[in-house]
Amino acid sequence: MKSTGDDPPPLAAIAIRPWLDTDSAAELTELLHRAYAHLAAMGLRFWATHQSAEVTEKRIASGECFVAVADGVICGTILFRDASRTNGSPWYDRSDVASFGQFAVEPELQSQGLGRRLIADVEDRAAASGARELALDTAEPAVHLVEWYTRLGYRFIERTQWQHTNYRSVVLSKTLVGRQGD
Template identity: 55%
Template sequence: MSDVEELTSLTIRPLAEGDSIEALTALLHRAYAGLAALGFNYTAVDQTAEVTRSRIRDGQCFVADLDGTIVGAIMFYPPGKGGGCPWYDNPEVAKIGQFGVEPHLQGRGVGARLLDHVEAEAIRAGIRELALDTAEGATHLVAWYERCGYRFIEHAQWRGKVYRSVILSKSLA
Protein backbone atom coordinates (compact mmCIF):
# COMPACT_ATOMS: atom_id res chain seq x y z
CA MET A 1 0.00 0.00 0.00
CA SER A 2 1.43 3.41 -0.94
CA ASP A 3 1.66 6.33 1.48
CA VAL A 4 -1.17 8.11 -0.34
CA GLU A 5 -3.44 5.05 -0.25
CA GLU A 6 -2.71 4.52 3.44
CA LEU A 7 -3.84 8.04 4.34
CA THR A 8 -7.05 8.11 2.28
CA SER A 9 -9.02 7.03 5.35
CA LEU A 10 -7.58 9.87 7.46
CA THR A 11 -10.27 12.15 8.87
CA ILE A 12 -10.01 15.29 10.95
CA ARG A 13 -12.61 15.55 13.70
CA PRO A 14 -13.17 17.14 17.10
CA LEU A 15 -11.88 15.19 20.07
CA ALA A 16 -14.81 13.06 21.25
CA GLU A 17 -15.91 12.46 24.82
CA GLY A 18 -14.97 8.79 24.52
CA ASP A 19 -11.43 9.47 23.26
CA SER A 20 -8.72 8.61 25.76
CA ILE A 21 -6.87 11.61 27.18
CA GLU A 22 -4.15 9.22 28.33
CA ALA A 23 -3.68 7.92 24.77
CA LEU A 24 -3.67 11.49 23.44
CA THR A 25 -1.02 12.44 26.02
CA ALA A 26 1.12 9.45 25.01
CA LEU A 27 0.78 10.49 21.35
CA LEU A 28 1.98 14.00 22.22
CA HIS A 29 4.96 12.54 24.10
CA ARG A 30 5.92 10.49 21.02
CA ALA A 31 5.34 13.42 18.66
CA TYR A 32 7.55 15.74 20.72
CA ALA A 33 10.29 13.19 21.54
CA GLY A 34 12.46 14.32 18.63
CA LEU A 35 12.25 17.92 19.83
CA ALA A 36 13.12 16.80 23.36
CA ALA A 37 16.18 15.02 21.94
CA LEU A 38 17.25 18.39 20.51
CA GLY A 39 17.08 19.86 24.02
CA PHE A 40 13.72 21.64 23.78
CA ASN A 41 11.55 21.22 26.88
CA TYR A 42 8.15 21.84 25.29
CA THR A 43 5.29 21.22 27.69
CA ALA A 44 3.99 18.35 25.54
CA VAL A 45 7.28 16.46 25.95
CA ASP A 46 6.30 15.13 29.35
CA GLN A 47 2.97 16.64 30.39
CA THR A 48 0.59 14.57 32.45
CA ALA A 49 -2.88 13.57 31.29
CA GLU A 50 -4.23 16.18 33.72
CA VAL A 51 -2.22 18.90 31.95
CA THR A 52 -3.48 17.66 28.57
CA ARG A 53 -7.05 17.78 29.87
CA SER A 54 -6.52 21.29 31.29
CA ARG A 55 -5.08 22.59 28.01
CA ILE A 56 -8.05 21.12 26.13
CA ARG A 57 -10.54 22.93 28.39
CA ASP A 58 -9.33 26.32 27.13
CA GLY A 59 -10.08 25.64 23.48
CA GLN A 60 -11.10 23.01 20.98
CA CYS A 61 -9.03 19.95 20.20
CA PHE A 62 -9.11 18.42 16.73
CA VAL A 63 -7.62 15.02 16.01
CA ALA A 64 -6.43 13.17 12.95
CA ASP A 65 -8.13 9.78 12.98
CA LEU A 66 -6.70 6.99 10.84
CA ASP A 67 -8.93 3.93 10.84
CA GLY A 68 -10.10 4.57 14.40
CA THR A 69 -6.69 5.47 15.82
CA ILE A 70 -5.75 9.03 16.73
CA VAL A 71 -2.49 9.81 14.93
CA GLY A 72 -2.34 13.59 15.34
CA ALA A 73 -3.82 16.46 17.30
CA ILE A 74 -4.01 20.25 17.31
CA MET A 75 -5.56 22.72 19.72
CA PHE A 76 -7.47 25.81 18.63
CA TYR A 77 -7.69 28.59 21.20
CA PRO A 78 -10.08 31.48 20.44
CA PRO A 79 -9.02 35.10 20.99
CA GLY A 80 -8.57 35.89 24.65
CA LYS A 81 -7.34 32.40 25.52
CA GLY A 82 -3.74 32.73 24.34
CA GLY A 83 -2.11 35.27 26.62
CA GLY A 84 1.49 35.49 27.67
CA CYS A 85 2.84 37.85 25.01
CA PRO A 86 1.61 41.07 23.42
CA TRP A 87 0.52 39.44 20.14
CA TYR A 88 -1.54 36.77 21.92
CA ASP A 89 -3.27 39.50 23.93
CA ASN A 90 -4.64 41.03 20.71
CA PRO A 91 -8.44 40.48 20.71
CA GLU A 92 -8.39 39.54 16.99
CA VAL A 93 -5.73 36.82 17.33
CA ALA A 94 -6.57 33.17 17.91
CA LYS A 95 -3.88 30.62 18.67
CA ILE A 96 -3.00 27.02 17.91
CA GLY A 97 -0.94 24.74 20.10
CA GLN A 98 -0.39 21.24 21.43
CA PHE A 99 0.13 20.23 17.79
CA GLY A 100 1.64 16.82 17.17
CA VAL A 101 1.66 13.90 14.75
CA GLU A 102 2.83 10.30 15.23
CA PRO A 103 6.53 10.24 14.32
CA HIS A 104 6.14 7.61 11.57
CA LEU A 105 3.54 9.84 9.87
CA GLN A 106 5.41 13.15 10.16
CA GLY A 107 6.17 14.66 6.78
CA ARG A 108 3.31 12.82 5.09
CA GLY A 109 0.62 15.51 5.16
CA VAL A 110 -1.16 14.72 8.42
CA GLY A 111 0.03 17.93 10.09
CA ALA A 112 -0.87 19.96 7.01
CA ARG A 113 -4.39 18.53 7.06
CA LEU A 114 -4.77 19.37 10.76
CA LEU A 115 -3.48 22.90 10.20
CA ASP A 116 -5.74 23.42 7.17
CA HIS A 117 -8.74 22.22 9.19
CA VAL A 118 -8.07 24.62 12.06
CA GLU A 119 -7.50 27.52 9.67
CA ALA A 120 -10.87 26.77 8.01
CA GLU A 121 -12.55 26.59 11.43
CA ALA A 122 -10.99 29.93 12.37
CA ILE A 123 -12.20 31.55 9.14
CA ARG A 124 -15.74 30.24 9.78
CA ALA A 125 -15.54 31.79 13.26
CA GLY A 126 -14.55 35.18 11.77
CA ILE A 127 -10.98 35.04 13.09
CA ARG A 128 -8.65 37.42 11.25
CA GLU A 129 -5.28 36.16 12.57
CA LEU A 130 -4.11 32.73 13.68
CA ALA A 131 -0.89 32.55 15.68
CA LEU A 132 1.40 29.95 17.21
CA ASP A 133 4.75 29.67 18.89
CA THR A 134 7.64 27.26 18.60
CA ALA A 135 11.25 27.12 19.69
CA GLU A 136 13.46 29.51 17.75
CA GLY A 137 16.01 26.73 17.39
CA ALA A 138 13.50 24.32 15.86
CA THR A 139 14.39 25.78 12.48
CA HIS A 140 12.72 22.95 10.55
CA LEU A 141 9.38 23.82 12.21
CA VAL A 142 9.83 27.57 11.74
CA ALA A 143 10.59 26.98 8.04
CA TRP A 144 7.55 24.69 7.65
CA TYR A 145 5.21 27.24 9.24
CA GLU A 146 6.66 29.96 7.00
CA ARG A 147 5.96 27.77 3.95
CA CYS A 148 2.39 27.49 5.26
CA GLY A 149 2.06 31.29 5.21
CA TYR A 150 2.98 32.20 8.79
CA ARG A 151 5.21 35.21 9.42
CA PHE A 152 7.43 36.25 12.30
CA ILE A 153 5.82 38.59 14.83
CA GLU A 154 7.99 38.65 17.96
CA HIS A 155 10.01 36.58 20.41
CA ALA A 156 8.81 35.28 23.75
CA GLN A 157 10.57 33.68 26.66
CA TRP A 158 8.13 31.39 28.46
CA ARG A 159 8.69 30.69 32.12
CA GLY A 160 10.56 27.43 32.66
CA LYS A 161 11.56 26.95 29.03
CA VAL A 162 15.23 26.61 28.08
CA TYR A 163 14.64 28.10 24.64
CA ARG A 164 13.36 31.36 23.24
CA SER A 165 10.16 31.06 21.22
CA VAL A 166 9.18 32.73 18.01
CA ILE A 167 5.60 33.92 17.66
CA LEU A 168 4.36 33.35 14.12
CA SER A 169 1.01 34.45 12.72
CA LYS A 170 -1.03 34.14 9.56
CA SER A 171 -3.60 36.56 8.25
CA LEU A 172 -6.85 34.79 7.47
CA ALA A 173 -8.64 37.86 6.13
Protein backbone atom coordinates in the same frame (compact mmCIF):
# COMPACT_ATOMS: atom_id res chain seq x y z
CA MET B 1 -0.35 4.15 16.29
CA LYS B 2 2.83 2.72 17.69
CA SER B 3 4.94 1.03 15.09
CA THR B 4 3.65 -2.47 14.48
CA GLY B 5 5.54 -3.16 11.29
CA ASP B 6 2.40 -2.44 9.26
CA ASP B 7 2.40 0.31 6.68
CA PRO B 8 0.89 3.56 7.94
CA PRO B 9 -2.68 4.25 6.80
CA PRO B 10 -3.14 6.30 3.63
CA LEU B 11 -3.90 9.95 4.26
CA ALA B 12 -7.40 9.56 2.75
CA ALA B 13 -8.22 6.93 5.40
CA ILE B 14 -7.59 9.38 8.24
CA ALA B 15 -10.58 11.35 9.57
CA ILE B 16 -10.28 14.63 11.47
CA ARG B 17 -12.91 15.26 14.11
CA PRO B 18 -13.48 17.12 17.38
CA TRP B 19 -12.27 15.58 20.62
CA LEU B 20 -14.92 13.38 22.25
CA ASP B 21 -15.46 12.83 25.96
CA THR B 22 -14.87 9.14 25.28
CA ASP B 23 -11.39 9.78 23.83
CA SER B 24 -8.42 8.90 26.02
CA ALA B 25 -6.25 11.74 27.35
CA ALA B 26 -3.65 9.11 28.24
CA GLU B 27 -3.57 7.91 24.61
CA LEU B 28 -3.27 11.48 23.36
CA THR B 29 -0.49 12.21 25.87
CA GLU B 30 1.46 9.17 24.66
CA LEU B 31 1.09 10.44 21.07
CA LEU B 32 2.37 13.88 22.12
CA HIS B 33 5.39 12.31 23.83
CA ARG B 34 6.21 10.24 20.72
CA ALA B 35 5.70 13.16 18.32
CA TYR B 36 7.85 15.52 20.40
CA ALA B 37 10.59 12.99 21.26
CA HIS B 38 12.96 14.33 18.60
CA LEU B 39 12.55 17.85 20.04
CA ALA B 40 13.25 16.53 23.53
CA ALA B 41 16.39 14.86 22.11
CA MET B 42 17.44 18.35 20.91
CA GLY B 43 17.18 19.47 24.56
CA LEU B 44 13.96 21.48 24.01
CA ARG B 45 11.49 21.18 26.87
CA PHE B 46 8.14 21.67 25.11
CA TRP B 47 5.17 20.94 27.39
CA ALA B 48 4.26 18.06 25.11
CA THR B 49 7.59 16.32 25.74
CA HIS B 50 6.72 15.53 29.34
CA GLN B 51 3.17 16.58 30.26
CA SER B 52 0.90 14.24 32.18
CA ALA B 53 -2.53 13.09 31.03
CA GLU B 54 -4.01 15.53 33.56
CA VAL B 55 -2.18 18.43 31.92
CA THR B 56 -3.36 17.19 28.52
CA GLU B 57 -6.95 17.29 29.80
CA LYS B 58 -6.50 20.84 31.11
CA ARG B 59 -5.03 21.97 27.82
CA ILE B 60 -7.91 20.35 25.90
CA ALA B 61 -10.36 22.26 28.11
CA SER B 62 -8.64 25.54 27.20
CA GLY B 63 -9.83 25.44 23.59
CA GLU B 64 -11.21 23.17 20.89
CA CYS B 65 -9.22 20.00 20.39
CA PHE B 66 -9.30 18.18 17.07
CA VAL B 67 -7.89 14.72 16.47
CA ALA B 68 -6.93 12.75 13.41
CA VAL B 69 -8.12 9.16 13.67
CA ALA B 70 -7.22 6.05 11.65
CA ASP B 71 -8.82 2.70 12.45
CA GLY B 72 -10.06 4.09 15.77
CA VAL B 73 -6.58 5.22 16.86
CA ILE B 74 -5.63 8.87 17.37
CA CYS B 75 -2.70 9.68 15.09
CA GLY B 76 -2.70 13.49 15.15
CA THR B 77 -4.02 16.43 17.12
CA ILE B 78 -4.25 20.20 17.19
CA LEU B 79 -5.74 22.57 19.77
CA PHE B 80 -7.52 25.71 18.57
CA ARG B 81 -8.03 28.71 20.83
CA ASP B 82 -10.27 31.52 19.66
CA ALA B 83 -9.21 35.12 20.20
CA SER B 84 -10.89 35.28 23.62
CA ARG B 85 -8.68 32.39 24.83
CA THR B 86 -5.45 33.50 23.16
CA ASN B 87 -3.19 35.56 25.41
CA GLY B 88 0.20 35.85 27.05
CA SER B 89 2.19 38.06 24.67
CA PRO B 90 1.52 41.40 22.99
CA TRP B 91 0.48 39.69 19.72
CA TYR B 92 -1.58 36.98 21.47
CA ASP B 93 -3.35 39.66 23.51
CA ARG B 94 -4.86 41.26 20.38
CA SER B 95 -8.62 40.81 20.02
CA ASP B 96 -8.36 39.60 16.40
CA VAL B 97 -5.73 36.87 16.94
CA ALA B 98 -6.65 33.22 17.48
CA SER B 99 -4.01 30.55 18.05
CA PHE B 100 -3.23 26.88 17.91
CA GLY B 101 -0.96 24.61 19.92
CA GLN B 102 -0.57 21.09 21.26
CA PHE B 103 -0.07 20.13 17.62
CA ALA B 104 1.28 16.67 16.89
CA VAL B 105 1.34 13.96 14.25
CA GLU B 106 2.37 10.36 14.80
CA PRO B 107 6.07 10.17 13.81
CA GLU B 108 5.51 7.52 11.12
CA LEU B 109 2.90 9.79 9.49
CA GLN B 110 4.93 13.00 9.56
CA SER B 111 5.83 14.61 6.21
CA GLN B 112 2.82 13.01 4.50
CA GLY B 113 0.40 15.95 4.63
CA LEU B 114 -1.58 15.18 7.78
CA GLY B 115 -0.12 18.13 9.68
CA ARG B 116 -1.05 20.43 6.80
CA ARG B 117 -4.61 19.06 6.87
CA LEU B 118 -4.90 19.70 10.61
CA ILE B 119 -3.59 23.25 10.23
CA ALA B 120 -5.86 23.97 7.24
CA ASP B 121 -8.88 22.84 9.28
CA VAL B 122 -7.86 25.11 12.17
CA GLU B 123 -7.25 28.02 9.79
CA ASP B 124 -10.84 27.59 8.54
CA ARG B 125 -12.10 27.33 12.13
CA ALA B 126 -10.21 30.50 13.09
CA ALA B 127 -11.64 32.40 10.12
CA ALA B 128 -15.14 31.19 10.99
CA SER B 129 -14.61 32.46 14.56
CA GLY B 130 -13.98 35.96 13.20
CA ALA B 131 -10.23 36.01 13.79
CA ARG B 132 -8.16 38.00 11.31
CA GLU B 133 -4.93 36.23 12.29
CA LEU B 134 -4.00 32.72 13.39
CA ALA B 135 -0.85 32.51 15.49
CA LEU B 136 1.36 29.87 17.07
CA ASP B 137 4.59 29.80 18.97
CA THR B 138 7.47 27.39 18.73
CA ALA B 139 11.03 27.08 19.93
CA GLU B 140 13.38 29.50 18.22
CA PRO B 141 16.14 26.82 18.12
CA ALA B 142 13.78 24.45 16.24
CA VAL B 143 14.76 26.07 12.95
CA HIS B 144 13.19 23.24 10.94
CA LEU B 145 9.78 24.01 12.48
CA VAL B 146 10.09 27.77 11.96
CA GLU B 147 11.00 27.13 8.31
CA TRP B 148 8.09 24.70 7.84
CA TYR B 149 5.54 27.14 9.27
CA THR B 150 7.04 29.89 7.10
CA ARG B 151 6.48 27.71 4.02
CA LEU B 152 2.83 27.42 5.12
CA GLY B 153 2.48 31.22 5.07
CA TYR B 154 3.22 32.08 8.70
CA ARG B 155 5.47 35.07 9.38
CA PHE B 156 7.61 36.12 12.32
CA ILE B 157 5.88 38.48 14.79
CA GLU B 158 7.82 38.51 18.06
CA ARG B 159 9.96 36.58 20.49
CA THR B 160 8.79 35.60 23.95
CA GLN B 161 10.02 33.55 26.89
CA TRP B 162 7.45 31.28 28.56
CA GLN B 163 8.08 30.28 32.16
CA HIS B 164 7.55 26.57 31.47
CA THR B 165 10.11 26.25 28.64
CA ASN B 166 13.89 26.21 28.52
CA TYR B 167 14.11 28.09 25.22
CA ARG B 168 13.04 31.37 23.71
CA SER B 169 9.94 31.10 21.55
CA VAL B 170 9.01 32.81 18.33
CA VAL B 171 5.43 33.81 17.68
CA LEU B 172 4.41 33.30 14.06
CA SER B 173 1.12 34.41 12.51
CA LYS B 174 -0.86 34.11 9.30
CA THR B 175 -3.43 36.56 7.99
CA LEU B 176 -6.75 34.84 7.30
CA VAL B 177 -8.06 37.25 4.64
CA GLY B 178 -10.17 35.49 2.05
CA ARG B 179 -10.84 32.43 4.19
CA GLN B 180 -14.17 30.89 5.13
CA GLY B 181 -15.15 33.41 7.82
CA ASP B 182 -14.40 36.50 5.73
